[in-house]
Amino acid sequence: xxxxxxxxxxxxxxxxxxxxxxxxxxxxxxxxxxxxxxxxxxxxxxxxxxxxxxxxxxxxxxxxxxxxxxxxxxxxxxxxxxxxxxxxxxxxxxxxxxxxxxxxxxxxxxxxxxxxxxxxxxxxxxxxxxxxxxxxxxxxxxxxxxxxxxxxxxxxxxxxxxxxxxxxxxxxxxxxxxxxxxxxxxxxxxxxxxxxxxxxxxxxxxxxxxxxxxxxxxxxxxxxxxxxxxxxxxxxxxxxxxxxxxxxxxxxxxxxxxxxxxxxxxxxxxxxxxxxxxxxxxxxxxxxxxxxxxxxxxxxxxxxxxxxxxxxxxxxxxxxxxxxxxxxxxxxxxxxxxxxxxxxxxxxxxxxxxxxxxxxxxxxxxxxxxxxxxxxxxxxxxxxxxxxxxxxxxxxxxxxxxxxxxxxxxxxxxxxxxxxx
Ligand code: SAH
Ligand code: SF4
Numbered sequence: 281x282x283x284x285x286x287x288x289x290x291x292x293x294x295x296x297x298x299x300x301x302x303x304x305x306x307x308x309x310x311x312x313x314x315x316x317x318x319x320x321x322x323x324x325x326x327x328x329x330x331x332x333x334x335x336x337x338x339x340x341x342x343x344x345x346x347x348x349x350x351x352x353x354x355x356x357x358x359x360x361x362x363x364x365x366x367x368x369x370x371x372x373x374x375x376x377x378x379x380x381x382x383x384x385x386x387x388x389x390x391x392x393x394x395x396x397x398x399x400x401x402x403x404x405x406x407x408x409x410x411x412x413x414x415x416x417x418x419x420x421x422x423x424x425x426x427x428x429x430x431x432x433x434x435x436x437x438x439x440x441x442x443x444x445x446x447x448x449x450x451x452x453x454x455x456x457x458x459x460x461x462x463x464x465x466x467x468x469x470x471x472x473x474x475x476x477x478x479x480x481x482x483x484x485x486x487x488x489x490x491x492x493x494x495x496x497x498x499x500x501x502x503x504x505x506x507x508x509x510x511x512x513x514x515x516x517x518x519x520x521x522x523x524x525x526x527x528x529x530x531x532x533x534x535x536x537x538x539x540x541x542x543x544x545x546x547x548x549x550x551x552x553x554x555x556x557x558x559x560x561x562x563x564x565x566x567x568x569x570x571x572x573x574x575x576x577x578x579x580x581x582x583x584x585x586x587x588x589x590x591x592x593x594x595x596x597x598x599x600x601x602x603x604x605x606x607x608x609x610x611x612x613x614x615x616x617x618x619x620x621x622x623x624x625x626x627x628x629x630x631x632x633x634x635x636x637x638x639x640x641x642x643x644x645x646x647x648x649x650x651x652x653x654x655x656x657x658x659x660x661x662x663x664x665x666x667x668x669x670x671x672x673x674x675x676x677x678x679x680x681x682x683x684x685x686x687x688x689x690x691x692x693x694x695x696x697x698x699x700x701x
Contacts, residue, residue, distance in 0.1 A: 281459055282347055284410040285373050286314050289346065291402035292376050299380075306336050310380060315349035317425055319601035323349050327361060334363045344368060344379060351429035352605065354388045370430050371415065390416075390431035392471050401447070407455065407652045407680045409448030413441050413483065414460035419502070421529075422540050422607035423572060423600060426461060435460075435467050437475050442486050449492035452680060455521075455650060456487055458498040464505040480505075481513040488519040494682065495650060495665070497521045500567075503528070504542040506551045515558040522559050523593075523667030526552055527567040531586035532579035535572055538611070545582055552590045563666040565594035570627060571620025572600045573611035580623050584630055593638060593667070595631050599624055632692065639690040642668070646700065649685045651678045659696075669694045 289312060293299040302308050311333050316322045326349055333343055342365040345357050351369035358364060366379040369388035379385040403409055416431040417424075445456045460466065466480040480501075487496055496519050501510075503526050514520055526548070530536055533544040555562055568583060587595070599620040602609045647664035651674070655661050659671040660678055670685050671694055684701035 281412070281461075282314050282316060283404070284412060284459055285347065285370065286312075287402050287404060287410070288373050289314070289376050292374070293380065294402060296377050297380060305333055306338060308337065308341055310342050310344065311337060312344045312346055315345060315347035317348040317352055317429055317603070319598060320603070321601070323353070330361045330364060334361075342366070342380065344376075346370075346373070346376075348425070348429035351388050352425060355386065358384065358386075392431070392434060403448065403451075403453070405652065406452045407650070408457055409445065409453035409455070410457045410459055411441055411444050411448070412436060412460065413458045413463060413466055413480075413498075417461035418465075419462060419542075420540060420607075422538065422611075423569065423603065425603040425606055428605045430461070432469075433460075433462065433465070434469060434471050435475075437470060437472075438467075438478060438483055438486055441483065442490065445487050445493060446490050449490055454493065454680070454682070455495040455497065456490075456493050458483075458487070458496065460498075461500060462502045462505065463498045464501040464510050479509075481509050484513050484517060484520055488517050493519060495519060495521050497523070497667075499525045500527055501525060502542075503548050503551055506555075511551070511555060511558060514555075521665050521667065522562040523565065523665070524555060524562060525565045525567075526555075526590075528583070528586060529567060529569050530572060530575070530579065531583035532575070533582075535575055535579045535582075538574055539569075539572060539608075545586060549586060549589060552586075556590075561666055563593035563668065564590060565667070566590075566592045566596070568595055568597045568627065569600050570597065570623040571615040571617075573608055573615065574613040575600075575615055575623075584627065587627070587630055587634065591634050591638065592631070593635075595627075597624060597627055597631070635692045639692050639695070642687050642690040642695055644687060646684055646686050647695075647697075648682050649697075650682045651680065654679065661694075671696050672699055674699060 305311060313329055315326050344366045345364055346368045348370045350367045357367050366385040368379050371390045372387040375387045414433055414435045416433045417427045418433040420427050464480040466483055467478040528548055529539055529541055531545050552564060649662040649664050649670045651660045651662035653661050660674040661671045664670055672685055683699045685697040686700050687695045687697040689696040
């Protein structure tokens with residue numbers, strides 16, 4: 281989501297203000313730091329980065345702080361780092377052209393007007409286009425700061441989404457990547473009540489009708505909203521890539537209740553195993569938090585149990601980080617950091633073992649790979665339909681094309697192979 285926000289910021293500055301990108305900070309007239317605030321670490325990193333940029337920037341260059349940390353720290357950023365010229369929240373991206381022209385500009389109040397989400401075009405990658413379908417989040421999981429920084433959940437009207445996807449596809453993006461905090465809760469509320477309620481499955485069908493679109497991905501769906509209709513559209517629509525992100529967070533029903541996730545261990549397993557049954561080739565990725573307040577050894581064992589039963593192809597795992605403005609920050613029974621670290625290590629060791637087994641099974645398998653980039657090692661890299669990273673020797677003309685690849689050397693995080701068609 282931040283990558284897409286950065287693209288919007290760049291688009292506005294290039295088209296309305298005559299800026300151009302540079303990767304040399306000491307030559308820049310404007311330095312923008314687009315921040316996350318989901319965990320504490322990025323926040324402390326922010327202030328050290330500001331210090332480094334301030335030391336090396338050219339005279340008169342401005343520094344702007346954007347994104348979620350800007351949203352929740354607001355004026356405090358000026359107090360802690362007076363060298364910052366403006367602060368622009370995650371929901372205020374459209375104000376960037378004002379921000380660069382005023383001194384000490386700050387805009388962090390949540391803007392619910394959907395017209396503030398129509399931007400000029402800029403994309404980092406011509407082959408794949410991120411498209412926002414909703415902003416904000418209504419869920420209020422007790423550990424999460426996102427609803428405070430990105431506000432309530434508002435869906436973007438389907439016509440705007442389809443238009444944006446069509447324009448990107450005409451420019452060469454065969455893959456459309458739909459973005460939202462709860463994509464499969466799409467269509468419940470729009471900023472203008474005249475828009476018809478609809479659901480995410482219908483939106484998937486609409487985007488798949490664009491001829492030039494060959495692949496559709498999305499993130500994040502919420503396990504609670506994975507009803508049968510959604511799983512069926514996922515399984516049956518040939519343009520919908522067969523990789524699903526299912527953020528588990530914890531395998532313990534008790535901890536899931538404390539987190540206010542809205543589903544149980546049994547519901548999660550039911551949905552994941554149903555998905556495996558409907559689409560045996562599908563890959564499933566997940567997010568897991570260890571050391572949430574009150575997590576006992578037994579709760580943690582439940583998480584490992586779900587991992588063993590689902591055998592995720594990819595896991596993003598984190599130690600719980602207490603965040604301001606969240607309910608869980610005031611929970612009494614915080615888990616000692618050394619316990620969380622030990623659990624994280626056990627979880628990651630189990631996942632490595634599972635991944636070693638999964639990757640061995642991929643030897644000699646064939647995948648349709650969409651080549652998106654040339655890597656530093658000279659190999660072309662792309663993703664299979666089910667999100668396996670594949671690298672091959674090949675020609676630059678293959679970038680932006682889909683080819684059939686046989687895996688010759690499977691590794692844990694990337695497969696190496698050869699093009700056979
Ligand atoms: N909307 C998505 C998640 C967005 S935040 C969802 O519901 O899954 C991305 C991930 O960061 C989360 O899935 C969670 O695993 C992690 N995360 C969020 N808050 C956290 C916290 N306080 N401590 C540690 N990890 C956190
Ligand atoms: Fe955060 Fe929960 Fe919303 Fe995801 S669903 S953004 S974890 S509050």
